Amino acid sequence: MARLTRAQSQARTRERLVATARQMFLHDGYHATSLDKVADTAGFSKGAVYSNFRNKDELCLAVLDDIHAGHIEEIAALVVGKTPDEAVTALAEWAERMVGDEGWTMLEVEFAVHAHRDPGLRAELAARDKAVRGAIEALARDWAERTGPAGLPPADLATALLSLGIGLGIQRVIDPGIPVRVLTDTLRALLAAPDRQPT
Structure with missing residues (x-):
């Protein structure tokens, strides 16, 4: 299997973060969901969140x-x-x-x-x-x-x-x-x- 390019990897990370955040925002609400929780649940560091999104x-x-x-x-x-x-x-x-x-x-x-x-x-x-x-x-x-x-x-x-x-x-x-x-x-x-x- 070919390795993902950097852009493909970042796109995949972004998709996973959005999917995870969606599930958490819908279940717990906007204010109760922190970026730390999203990153942890998605299996990424908080830095991965900030490399894709400026803020919550x-x-x-x-x-x-x-x-x-x-x-x-x-x-x-x-x-x-x-x-x-x-x-x-x-x-x-x-x-x-x-x-x-x-x-x-x-x-x-x-x-x-x-x-x-x-x-x-x-x-x-x-x-x-x-x-x-x-x-x-x-x-x-x-x-x-x-x-x-x-x-x-x-x-x-x-x-x-x-x-x-x-x-x-x-x-x-x-x-x-x-x-x-x-x-x-x-x-x-x-x-x-x-x-x-x-x-």
């Missing part, structure tokens, strides 16, 4: 990037090329599993509160939120091109769905009995409504 904030951003990319990929696989009804039915099943997932929801909330007092970190989170909205908007545009416009322009639909999903996720952490159908019923109503974009 940067590591957490990498974890959130990993989570968001996975979710967007899953959702795209469920909705691309499907009729709106098929897509919303598949999305409802995904949302039932994921909206209100305690580890993910609380990590997002805890890190957002942490980032609130740091303008640079807040800007990093805002850029990531914009990217997620952009991915949802692209899916909404695909639907609109194939099936006709919804009750909101794609960008507004993306913002509305993301905001509703975040709020519903927090509510479901507190009360798991709150039905996720609120999200999908809203989506169905918006997809069925005529386009009301201002002229």
Whole structure:
């Protein structure tokens, strides 16, 4: 077996650190997880962490990037090329599993509160939120091109769905009995409504 190049080795170390940090952040939370604990659990020195990430904030951003990319990929696989009804039915099943997932929801909330007092970190989170909205908007545009416009322009639909999903996720952490159908019923109503974009 050929030896890994330095770049390949560093990439592998980074992937392992992100995977380990993801597991720990989701289980224990952002503040309770130290870089020492991540390094030890992943089988590396703390120096290996610092050679890949400037600090815990940067590591957490990498974890959130990993989570968001996975979710967007899953959702795209469920909705691309499907009729709106098929897509919303598949999305409802995904949302039932994921909206209100305690580890993910609380990590997002805890890190957002942490980032609130740091303008640079807040800007990093805002850029990531914009990217997620952009991915949802692209899916909404695909639907609109194939099936006709919804009750909101794609960008507004993306913002509305993301905001509703975040709020519903927090509510479901507190009360798991709150039905996720609120999200999908809203989506169905918006997809069925005529386009009301201002002229």
